[in-house]
Amino acid sequence: AGEVEVGVLFSQTGGLSIVEKSLADATLMAIEEINAAGGVNGMTIKPLVEDGASDPKTFNEKASKLAIRDRVPTVFGCYTSASRKAVLPVFEKRNSMLFYPTYYEGFECSKNVVYTGAVPNQQLSNFIPWMMETLGKKKIFIVGSNYIYPREMAKVSKILIEQNGGEWVADEYLELGHSEWGAMVSKIKASGCDAVLSNVVGDSVISFYREFRNQGLSHDEIPICATVTSEIEIAAMGAEFAAGSYTSFPYFQAIDSPENKSFIERYRSFVGDPSAVTHHAMESSYFQVFLWKQAVEQAGEASPDAIRAAIGGQTFDAPNGKVTVDPENLHTHLTPRIAQWGEDGQGTIIDAYPEPVEPMPYVAYGETPENMFCTVAGLDSSKL
């Protein structure tokens, strides 16, 4: 009996809506499934959908609408770090919870956010050693979009590359959304590298891979090993441009499990598009609703404090396998995987961690499983 309201805050319009709409859809699908199965504690979930319009200012405004006027205790939302940063003060100062589904750069620890996407160590800790050893590539050209995520990824990668006996030959950035890759690719050509580590995000990815091929480079000799290139971009660029390159993510559409197959099918029928692709942040958007539901059920109420207390340790069998919310830092244990893209636009999973990896948002700053900086109460800066 009764209803529980939650916020769903993604961009429905503007440039980022391309990805964010799929996140909103996944969230709504999860809500619908939970409702169909009887809701949370017998309550129906009522989603309040708001449009962040791809603009941090709007995200901030809509977040305060949800948290302050509609008084929803939980919001599922945000894709970019910039939008998360813009809404963070609202959630922290109004004590409301944000469930954030995207892989991100780390360096954040908020008692008001549950992070269900990968942090750098969950994408890189097997990727880099694998590149060095299995692929045998030692000279790495690091390239990314010019903002914090790629820069932090680069920082973590450099540590790992050096630990594994490789070297990085360059660390270059291009404006977000920029699509002119001529100069960069010819730098890659001239650098003498034997692999590229790409932290390029968004639509720039497509022009990158296309230019890479147009300048006569091939993934056989110099593979692009990417941390962000997902099914969406592959589908958009034309599979032949990516064929042979690699990506590291906890989730791929290609994961061969009954849960995942069923998930893809349900999603496709939910959005009414038989060729819709699924991807990491979207899958997190989906399973994080279930984690939330379990927490509410365990706590018996939906208040932010109760959720925070109950969410740690929640485990769920997500399409990508078992996920667990770390009770220490409210990030999520995920299983890193590496896929090689094929001519059909699908990845083949060629390497996976045997088990979920512990999230360490401060890994570039020396965080280790023995010495965690982030706690449920927020950052413990005395440990820094």
Add this chain to the structure above:
Amino acid sequence: MTETLFIGLSLSSILLLIALGLSITYGAMGVINMAHGELVMIGAYTGVLSGIYLNLNLLFALPLAFMVSALLGLALERLVIRRLYGRIIDTLLATWGVAIVLQQLIRLEFGLSFFGIHVDGLGPGLQSMDVPSFLTQPFEIAGVPIQTYRSFIILVTLLLTLLTWFLMYRTSMGVQVRAIMRNPQIAAACGIDVRRVSAFTFAYGSGLAGVAGVLLAGFKTVMPEMGASTVVDGFLVVVVGGVGSLLGTVLASAMLGQINGVFAILTNDILARAIVFGVVIAIILWRPRGLFSFRSR
């Protein structure tokens, strides 16, 4: 070195491709068409859709996209621009609104998504255009590998520039266009059909945007926002070159493209872009009417 020059040249050709249409609609007609980028986008989508539905390859999509964008430009001129001639800032504002509308329409697949109808190739997702394989294999000139597709763009841009120059300076249509730009009343009093010529000119400039869209779609993501960022660069080129001067537009794009290319190689792309903006500001301060412009008393 040759490669750097080639990169600069291809950057230039893309700038010119965008700026060419603007140099007509803005330079010759005094319309700041903020929706120009959206016409580019429509051209790109025309390419994508004609690939999906008509199985046309890029070469044949070019004239089709020209037609589609030109028709759209014609409609735009009829419905909006026509009432705004001589009010340059108002054209900027109104077409800004048009740009928002066009983007959103494509995103909503012309609003059909309201009714649950889905058009393959349109919509909010990322799209791309297939490039025939003979345009993707790099070739070599004197040991330097040259990109075929970039060369193709340079060639098409060159042809379009010549065509435009011929139309504007060697045909009576061109005289009429330029006369209208300077003084529509006296042009009309001299027997020039202002409405028809304006509509034609605007449609032509818009059509050029459509062609640019297809060519860009060959190496850029096709999505509703793809044009928005190009239009600013286009304006910078037209203004730096001198409004109304085709030669200025060509030289300005050559110069800015080379500066961008050289600095991108020497330093990085971000700094290169910053330098380009700096150069633009400096040039306008130095020659407030652009590099090539006529000064009356």
Add this chain to the structure above:
Amino acid sequence: MLSLSNVDSFYGRSQALHDMTVAAPEGAILGILGRNGVGKTTLLRTILGLTDRSEGQITLGDKPIARLATHERARAGIAYVPQGRMIIPDFSIRENILMGGFAAGGTRRIPDIVPELFPYLIENLDRPGGVLSGGQQQQLAIARALACKPRVLLMDEPTEGIQPNIVAQIEDIIIRLNSEFGLTILLVEQNVHFVRRAAKAFAMIEHGTAVESGAIETLTDEMVNKHMAI
């Protein structure tokens, strides 16, 4: 030849012609007189459809033209020498003259009378129109109108700002255009002497209305004093 009856004309919301009725007889010069700001220029602009809006009948020959677009009126044979000349500054003299040709079926030839009337222009065909002196621009404006091959010529103070010996020439030209080429001319002119000498008919404008009109012989000094003094 050209006649207006009961024409109202507007700039935006303000009305500049009220119930204007005038007629220019075929092959004659109609002198249009009146003080500053009474609407003489507006009258000519209305004939070409260059005001914001107008109502009433305008006929050329026996063809109603009030519904036509400006360029169609021009092609029907009305040419205009505007007050303020309106030369296109960055067009060469040649291009400025040839512009008129669009009304005459798009010919690209400078009419033969131009070299005879305005040698300066022909000697400087490639200079930009914008750098010419006021008087030179006036000549250019007339040349441009002639390139339209008009049946009716509207001239708005064509001698304003012209050096005296050329004023005399232009006056001669106007008379010749009328007598030798049979042009009907609507001539706005402040110089009553000249109007008396050249025109066959006159119209005296006051507050956007033709208050007096008729054969030139009927133009009395009283009328001039009454309507053109301050």
Add this chain to the structure above:
Amino acid sequence: MVAALTIDALEVDFSGFKAVDGMTTVINEGELRVVLGPNGAGKTTLMDLISGKTASTGGEVRLFGRDITNRPEHQIARAGVGRKFQIPSVFRDLTVHDNLRVAVSHEPRVFRNLRLGMAPADRARIDEVIALTGLEPVLDVIAGDLSHGQMQWLELGMLITQQARVILLDEPTAGMTQAETLKTADIILKLKGNHTLLVVEHDMAFVRKIAERVTVMHLGRLLAEGPMAKIEQDPAVRDAYLGSGGAH
């Protein structure tokens, strides 16, 4: 006698074409000097050079002994030169009254003008000018709506309001009826004495009414200078400018 305006071997070169070519003349304080010359003789250009619109390529302009050659326009204006253009130039979006208010420019600096209203003396001055030019009925009309002739009056009124010591008038009667031309002549004659005037005009009736000393330019150079009567008889002037009739 004090020389108000001294023009000394002034020349300007428009990429090879000398529109004013070694022009020299001296205008005394309080004098009314008429400049005649064929179309294209360089009269307007001469005014452009004096008022700073065009930079000269040689020679000098002195205002009451002070060198003002090639100074910025506003400084020349502040030094005391006022100018009326051949194509009337007024503030088309402001009312006639506001046009005159702006013309009160004895205190041109920004910060001095950060105040509401005007000094009574200035207001009185504007009223005088309104009376003189007869602009009373159109005071609240937006200047862009005036007819060509009315604009000429307004511009003249603004110059008087400005209290320039030397006034340059480029064809002030263009587009006026004879009666209006005569009235303008009256206004100009009233200004003589208080102001130094340099008038360019082609209307010989008007010129005869106002002129004392006349300068004739031809091809950018001084062709003749002297009293009106003598000039009218000068064969060179008749040849280049007046023509056989000279009058009409």
Add this chain to the structure above:
Amino acid sequence: MTGNTLFKLGDWGIYALFIVTVLGLPLVMDDVFWLNRISKYLVYGMLGIAIALSWGYAGILNLGQGLFFGLGAYMVAMSLKLQSYTSTQQGSDMPVPDFMLWNAEPGAPTELCCIVQGSWLWLPFQSQWFGMAMAIVLPVLIALVLSSAIFRLRVSGVYVAIITLALVLLVRLLIIDAQPITNGFNGLTDLGWLTVAGIEFDPYMVSTYYVVAVSTCVVLLLTRWLVSTRAGLILQSTRDDPNRSRYLGYDVAAYQVFFFTVSAGIAGFAGMLYVIAAEFASPSFLDITFSISMVVWAAVGGRSSLIGAAIGAILINTIEATASETEMFQEAWKLIIGVIFVLVVLYMPRGLAGLAQDLLGRISSARGSGDKQAARSGAPAE
């Protein structure tokens, strides 16, 4: 009563109504969310005023007003960042923004002076007042230098717009690139609250609303005064015909520089208030779309009416917010906004203010005195 005085009364009436409404709003509305939202829109209104001042009165279209807004915002955000709890918890004597730590090279000193390259720039921002002063001083200084160059060199019209556009793009690029000291793309978040005499200004408190509301009213009245002065009149004359103004002895550039700079100062001030109300600063403030939006707000409200532009900004944003929060329009609201822009430009070229004026003009001329001023387009509304 003559038509003219009626007209003036109507004009002042609108000002009075606006101010009373803005200041009295908290008495009738106790929804803190809406108060906060409206305070943000009032800030946008202030931007509208700044645009109307430079565009409507000076004829200078600034397509890069976001530069001044953004710089104002960053200045305050820097000092509020140093006041935030996290900044004081980084284990050094002086507060250090958390992101600087993440961006620092391992082993770098953790002092504000030198943790990352250029971080010493932050030192003076430990004083909140310094940040607030700089929010106005920096935009004013930049505007002064920029506009002196632009206007002394007689750049005008669209060319000014292009320069400002290029500049805002340039600065945005630099801010994003200087990530170690600016936090790049993510902007400055997690800020402390403005604190005056021990009172903290929580953005969702009425007192913060009043800070913004009173500032807006003061700015409105000040600019209104400014354009009514002789300098304002002379400014309008330079817009109409700069050459004529020059020959009257006015240094046109000086007037343009002055008002351009005032407009920039207002935008900087608005940026500062925005940060206080929204608790973050981001490079998106320097996006072109935002700068163009400001111009559109002003156009909708009436480009040559200060109060019209302010109301236009508030209105458009309210419409956007409500449309995007109405379920039916959630996907299509941008379409609606786009159509509104087009229609306004086509059919209401003088915006809301023009409409109001025509109405007042008609009433007042019905009273017997034809007031041409009111019916004429292009002339400033007030």
